Amino acid sequence: MEKSLLAPGHRACAGCAMPTTIRLVLDAAGPNTIVVSPTGCLEVTTTPFPESAWCVPWIHSLFENASAVASGVEVMLKRKGKDTNVVVIGGDGSTFDIGMGSNSGMFERGHKILYVCYDNEAYMNTGVQRSGSTPFCVNTTTTPSGKQSQGNPRPKKDMPAIAVAHKVPYVATASVAYPVDLRKKVKKALQANGPSYIQVNAPCITGWTFNAGTMIELARLAVESGLWPLTEYVDGELVGVKKVRRPKAVQEYLKLQGRYKHLFKGAQGPDLLGKIQAIADANIAKYKLVD
Amino acid sequence: MSEKTTNMKVVEGSYAVAHAVMCCRPDVISAYPITPQTHIVENLSQMVADGDLDSEFLTVDSEFSALSVLIGASACGARSYSSTTSQGLALMYEVLYNVSGMRVPIVMNVANRAVGAPLNIWNDQQDAIGARDVGWIQIYAEDVQEAVDATLQAYKIAEDSGIRTPVMVCMDGFVLTHVYEPVHLLDKELAREFLPDYKPANILDPAHPMTFGAFADPSTFTEFRYQQFEAHQKALVKIEDVAREFEETFGRYYGGLLDGYFLDDAETVIVTLGSVVGTIKDAIDDMRSVGKKVGLLKLRSYRPFPVQALRKALKNANCIAVIEKDVAIGGEAGLVTDLKSAFYNSSIRTPIIGFVAGLGGRDITIKDIRKIVAKAEASRGRIESEFEFLDLRTEIL
Numbered sequence: 001m002e003k004s005l006l007a008p009g010h011r012a013c014a015g016c017a018m019p020t021t022i023r024l025v026l027d028a029a030g031p032n033t034i035v036v037s038p039t040g041c042l043e044v045t046t047t048p049f050p051e052s053a054w055c056v057p058w059i060h061s062l063f064e065n066a067s068a069v070a071s072g073v074e075v076m077l078k079r080k081g082k083d084t085n086v087v088v089i090g091g092d093g094s095t096f097d098i099g100m101g102s103n104s105g106m107f108e109r110g111h112k113i114l115y116v117c118y119d120n121e122a123y124m125n126t127g128v129q130r131s132g133s134t135p136f137c138v139n140t141t142t143t144p145s146g147k148q149s150q151g152n153p154r155p156k157k158d159m160p161a162i163a164v165a166h167k168v169p170y171v172a173t174a175s176v177a178y179p180v181d182l183r184k185k186v187k188k189a190l191q192a193n194g195p196s197y198i199q200v201n202a203p204c205i206t207g208w209t210f211n212a213g214t215m216i217e218l219a220r221l222a223v224e225s226g227l228w229p230l231t232e233y234v235d236g237e238l239v240g241v242k243k244v245r246r247p248k249a250v251q252e253y254l255k256l257q258g259r260y261k262h263l264f265k266g267a268q269g270p271d272l273l274g275k276i277q278a279i280a281d282a283n284i285a286k287y288k289l290v291d
Numbered sequence: 292m293s294e295k296t297t298n299m300k301v302v303e304g305s306y307a308v309a310h311a312v313m314c315c316r317p318d319v320i321s322a323y324p325i326t327p328q329t330h331i332v333e334n335l336s337q338m339v340a341d342g343d344l345d346s347e348f349l350t351v352d353s354e355f356s357a358l359s360v361l362i363g364a365s366a367c368g369a370r371s372y373s374s375t376t377s378q379g380l381a382l383m384y385e386v387l388y389n390v391s392g393m394r395v396p397i398v399m400n401v402a403n404r405a406v407g408a409p410l411n412i413w414n415d416q417q418d419a420i421g422a423r424d425v426g427w428i429q430i431y432a433e434d435v436q437e438a439v440d441a442t443l444q445a446y447k448i449a450e451d452s453g454i455r456t457p458v459m460v461c462m463d464g465f466v467l468t469h470v471y472e473p474v475h476l477l478d479k480e481l482a483r484e485f486l487p488d489y490k491p492a493n494i495l496d497p498a499h500p501m502t503f504g505a506f507a508d509p510s511t512f513t514e515f516r517y518q519q520f521e522a523h524q525k526a527l528v529k530i531e532d533v534a535r536e537f538e539e540t541f542g543r544y545y546g547g548l549l550d551g552y553f554l555d556d557a558e559t560v561i562v563t564l565g566s567v568v569g570t571i572k573d574a575i576d577d578m579r580s581v582g583k584k585v586g587l588l589k590l591r592s593y594r595p596f597p598v599q600a601l602r603k604a605l606k607n608a609n610c611i612a613v614i615e616k617d618v619a620i621g622g623e624a625g626l627v628t629d630l631k632s633a634f635y636n637s638s639i640r641t642p643i644i645g646f647v648a649g650l651g652g653r654d655i656t657i658k659d660i661r662k663i664v665a666k667a668e669a670s671r672g673r674i675e676s677e678f679e680f681l682d683l684r685t686e687i688l
Binding site for chain 1: 367368506
């Protein structure tokens with residue numbers, strides 16, 4: 001196997017999906033790539049000065065401006081006649097929330113940039129606070145479950161739909177548990193004539209609380225339950241969906257995670273589990289996940 | 292007048308500055324529209340549209356993104372330019388620190404304007420003075436010509452390998468951006484001679500992968516900051532050198548760090564920055580004609596703050612009045628506080644009194660200047676009021 005472009009020795013948690021995701025992305029993108037990252041787990045675990053885990057050129061500026069920084073990189077590369085991949089890799093906090101304006105601007109201006117969101121569904125770097133990506137009922141430190149709370153009261157923001165609405169030519173969802181699919185999507189995205197967006201389900205051991213050895217299994221269950229459909233949009237059209245042979249009940253996925261623990265204890269649990277199952281069922285119907 | 296400077300035209304200040312930017316040949320320009328900066332970027336857009344300026348012009352979603360784009364572009368070797376003012380500069384605040392900390396030599400014209408609330412689009416200098424600690428060099432222009440010349444000088448200062456620090460060229464909004472006056476537009480070839488192409492030592496390049504923007508823990512953070520501090524100390528010399536080099540090429544010089552007007556024998560000295568200098572010079576001419584020994588110290592470089600040069604230039608004064616268009620609410624105001632601090636450990640014990648004037652576009656008149664001089668003179672015996680708002684309309688309070 002060729003040397004990874006993300007060197008070992010970074011400081012991510014054992015059982016974290018993020019470094020695996022990044023390695024898969026970089027494998028597919030290759031060394032002729034410049035990566036831009038917003039502030040987050042990725043940045044703090046890979047670049048404590050004077051060390052760096054990055055074997056491709058990498059730049060970090062702030063939390064909310066990675067897409068703008070990448071726009072400057074892309075424009076200058078084009079000016080110099082360089083055909084180098086420009087890839088933003090950021091977490092869901094910067095992607096869904098604080099960087100939204102900058103992302104929207106980059107999408108709308110049509111820069112040839114691949115934006116990869118490793119989505120762990122909360123602000124993990126600051127200690128598991130709710131983000132716009134946090135799914136319904138998730139226990140976070142700012143949407144804790146309690147006597148009068150069942151965790152996050154709102155559904156997850158549909159970021160891929162927002163990218164599609166910008167007429168981003170290539171939009172896909174992917175999962176760390178499906179590496180062949182992820183690599184293929186990265187390669188396709190880099191061929192797009194304009195911006196592209198890939199949102200990768202990336203379980204966080206600290207925020208989701210699960211057994212480190214089950215990270216990949218967990219990510220696979222998200223797909224198999226219908227909660228994380230693997231989709232692909234080209235020029236706004238849904239062109240690809242990963243079929244699920246026999247959908248698993250959402251409980252199979254939820255019960256392995258501490259962030260949903262309260263649903264398996266309280267009186268309201270069954271009702272809420274039913275609501276989460278309804279989200280999965282809606283996905284199954286919408287994306288025709290089952291033949 | 293030098294033969295090198297015959298290209299004099301009556302143009303709007305914003306056009307003159309845009310023309311200067313064109314002569315600096317930026318690779319990437321990124322800006323967001325805000326009054327009174329708009330004419331600068333509109334002119335630049337037109338120059339790009341007409342093929343007179345070979346730059347990439349990015350229209351972005353906010354001032355925050357405008358400056359962020361330039362970080363990426365500069366990291367790939369671009370000479371970069373932006374312009375903003377007021378609320379836009381305030382929105383950039385986080386990026387301002389990032390640009391200076393990453394040692395990105397961006398040059399930005401700030402069309403100085405009040406910062407709301409209340410909303411006010413007119414000139415004062417609260418925006419830039421409020422950003423005095425962000426690590427950028429700040430040069431203030433008296434008139435359009437100085438804004439033009441300082442823009443070219445700014446790149447030479449910013450891109451110096453020992454300095455690598457961004458520069459704000461501050462020009463009073465409307466007063467300078469929208470005024471039509473005769474200007475020596477820069478000669479493109481002379482500008483190229485004066486300012487060679489930008490060739491940074493380190494760029495984002497897959498052939499030599501490097502990491503930009505790593506985080507620093509307590510064992511190194513102070514040293515990063517110290518290096519920025521040191522760069523500003525070097526800039527004290529560089530700003531003067533560049534002003535002299537500019538004089539050699541273009542035949543114009545009006546001080547590097549600061550300039551004086553009837554300063555040598557002045558007993559009462561007014562210290563200020565920006566376009567109000569013109570009014571003060573007229574007032575001084577009047578007062579000199581009746582034998583009053585009044586002089587002016589115009590500060591060009593507010594950051595770095597030229598402590599030694601100020602001590603030297605003001606050593607003969609026996610009273611000093613600072614006039615500034617900003618206020619540090621809860622304290623006094625930027626310039627007067629810094630000036631007092633510069634003198635505290637020196638032998639100079641001249642009274643210094645501060646005046647806040649011209650906020651939100653209110654005119655500062657010759658009459659106001661006379662009033663200030665009278666108050667300054669009275670302070671020689673005993674300081675009645677150390678700091679005040681000039682011409683406060685007490686009837687509407």
